Amino acid sequence: MRFLRRFFIRLSNFTTGRRADQRLREEIAEHVALQTEENLRAGMPPVEARRQAALKLGAAQAISEQHHAEQGLPLAENLLLDIRYAFRMLHRSPSFALIVIATMALGIGATTAIYSVIDATLLHPLPYPHPGELVRLEDDLPGVGAQDVSVSVPEWKDLENSGIFQYVAIDFFGSSNLTGSAQPTRIASKIVTPNYFAMLGVGAQLGRTFDPGDKTPGFNLEVVISDGLWKRAFGADPHILGKTLRLDNDVYHVVGVMPPGFRDQGMTSEQRNTEAWAAAGFAAVPFDPPLRNSRLGTAFARLKPGLPVAPAQARIDALVASLKKQYPADYPAQAAWTIRLIPLAESLVGNVRQSLILLFGAVGLVLLISSVNVANLLLARASARGREIAVRQALGAARMRLVRQLLTESLLLFVLGGITGFAVLFCARKFLLQLVPESLPHLNEISISWGVLAFAIAVSVVAGTIFGLAPAWLMSRLDLTTTLRQEGRGSKGSRKRSRLRHALVIGELALSLVLMIAAGLLLRSFWDLFKVQPGFNPSRVMAIETWLPFPIDPNTDIYRTATQEAVMLREVLRRNRTLPGVEETAVGDREALPLGHGKDDLNMIPLIREGQDVERSQPPLIKTSFVSPEYFRLLGMTLLRGRLFVDQDLEDTPSIAVINEAAARAYWPSKDGKGEDPVGKRIRLKAEKPDWTTIVGVIADARTESLADAGIPQVYLDIYQHWAKDLAFFLRGQVDPATIAAQVRTQIQAVDPNLPVFRAETLNDILSSSLAVRRFSMEMVALFAATALLLAGLGIYGTISFLVHEQSREIAIRLALGAQRSNILRMVLRRGLTLAAAGAGVGLVGAFIASHLMASLLYGVSPYDLSTFTGVTALLTAVAITASYVPALRAMRLDPITTLHSE
């Protein structure tokens, strides 16, 4: 308390510049006068009386200084002085200042840029109150290799009543056709349990969200819409509440509008941009009867306040165990049903986490290298300023005071660098955001905010302290007499300082080698992926999507059966074939769209083989798509055995399927080297009607799900035998991507005016955007590696130049004594090479560790790829030699006479 009061008075004196010198002078004068009188009374002569009074008082100057220090804040005062001095020093050597600031701006700017991405994605992914309480419930059946199989209604009720959660909500993402306005549109929509918004903890800006206590078993025909949809489709109508909205031909009443900043949670940007939410109890038509094994959607929950995830998980495990005992028929032991609680923030980031951590690591190395470079420059400058420091020390400057001042100088440089980097980042943010792949989650939330600025400054200060302290410390340890005597006479400099400088350069080289090898490996994986034979021919193929309405009452669905749907499909295909330039057409469901979805939302389901009487789901899972007969030919997929679909296969003819080789291998593995022929075998898929489907053909594997993985088992069903709601029309030919969407829309809407047509993309575009995150991280790491190489080159150049400069006298003497110039050249080059070799040695160890850690990000290349390792090491050595060649040449051409004379 007293201390604080004292501090604030001093602070205010310091800031207002108030001084008490006058007061002290008067007090001391009075003091001395009184003492002198006293002395006179004691009988001293006047002169002696005054002298004794002054002696008794003590050193007036010291008192005044103490008094002054007590009055203000001496630390802050010195700091101001130091900063002013530092600015003067920088002003005196502007090129040095510029290089250091630019280097640091690069390092800190890049780090801050990556941090801003991480800040939006990894650190603050959930814009809801108390995000730590939100979890995702993942139902797994590890016994049969099934993950995230969704939750059933009875399980949901059990979880709600478990006492572990405040709310448990189910969310089922899909699309809806919004009709009634001029053009039917497809909007991202979710079917949720009525407690969904209560679980997220977000209210509506207008009206209300759903009543969490609503017990309607089916749909309650209420809808909550997003702010965007409200503005777009209703012109921000303030009387929107109670109005109707036609989604998939069902009429809903709008009960609420979400606030403008609200974004739904979800793995994909599509899910986060959900625009309409309908509430349902998931227990009545159109849903399946609420049985334990009819799984519906993903469950999310808000934990009871103050209950951490780990104990909650323990209670869930106990609940699962008791349910298994209670319903042994629904939870067979071999399926090993479990429920995992995953913090929602963690589950949403998904697979970009690795890439982002890689980038942050890479950028951290760049920051380290630039800091090391600057530390090296500071050290080099220390030698040049040795005389100044020595003089100051000789005049009585305390060591701590010198360290503090030198540290202030380097901190100033680092902070200026950081601010410059931030400013550049801020100005270029629009341009930089374009480089970020769209598939990155939370792309829109990336912002250059105050938090990011604070990060930039914090990084500058930390880096400045760490990398400024060592040079400052070494500089303040000058040996006074030798420095003063030697300076200006070609000293060899302090051995400690040169050892530190070498260590710094070696570190720099090692770090850049690590980065370059990482970049090399990523580049090779990307290249391999880019060159990979996809197994299908994407060129000149367009895909255009539509969505058939899925009304609540099946009786109002005009596309209820495959036969009803087939009429429309065949008509659209016929019309599409007549479009100019179109050579071939086909149709499939969205799952048939090659590379159209991330690996996370691969829809894999179990496959049941006839004769293998195992209860449901047997690993591995299989990917299902519905396609029309032309699909395989249009995409150039090769038939290996059996036949493909033909026009004669209809809903009322026996159900047939085509599988790929991976599925044949997985389900009918070869015994004696000869695979069992799957053609003619009968299978059943979980979602199927009870009758069996016969396999009629096997096609070659194609990388339609992931370019990196050719071996995903797939089964194709005939779209004319099964209905599908999410459709993609494929066109091959010489078509203009800009106009084709409108032409196809006209054709589709000529058949059914209520169908939305959206997302027309060429397969090549889809293919390249499926590589976007990989490409982004590869490009970034390559950029960082190039920067690192440049900095390392500059570092080694600077060090060798400095060495040559320091030893110019020695070299001159050698030359004068008859040394061969080529020997001098070799001597200097050897120095550079030694540094490079040491750096490469340390770097290779680091690179082995780094590449081991990033193995999962690589494709088709070993993390210890010999050619990458040797190639990069050779490149680094070449750069090191080149960088030392220039100063070596200078050393060789030294004129001994002038050199010796000049000093």
Place this chain on the structure above:
Amino acid sequence: MKEKPDVLQGTLALMVLKTLDVLGPQHGYGIARRIEQISGDILALNQGTLYPLLLKLEHEGSIVSQWGASENKRRARFYRLTATGRKQLQTETRDWNQTAAIIARFFEVKAEDLP
């Protein structure tokens, strides 16, 4: 020759506070005189060091100061104890007595007293 003991850090402040408590408002010279009188010749005190200390105590709120007229009708700065200062003096006096008592007990103990 043995040197006179320097004033312990912190004890000078206690002396100043006690002086002001006993004598009432005083100027710097008065305080210095009083400390000298009481401690006699034992303490070496550079009287000037008193002034930064007085400023510090003032910043801490233990004393306040104002200009006034000294005994020979000249302008002098008078220091006065505040309520806070009085409380501080009390606690510090208690602390000091405690410390002194403990130290005294240590000196009293002889080897044969130990169990």
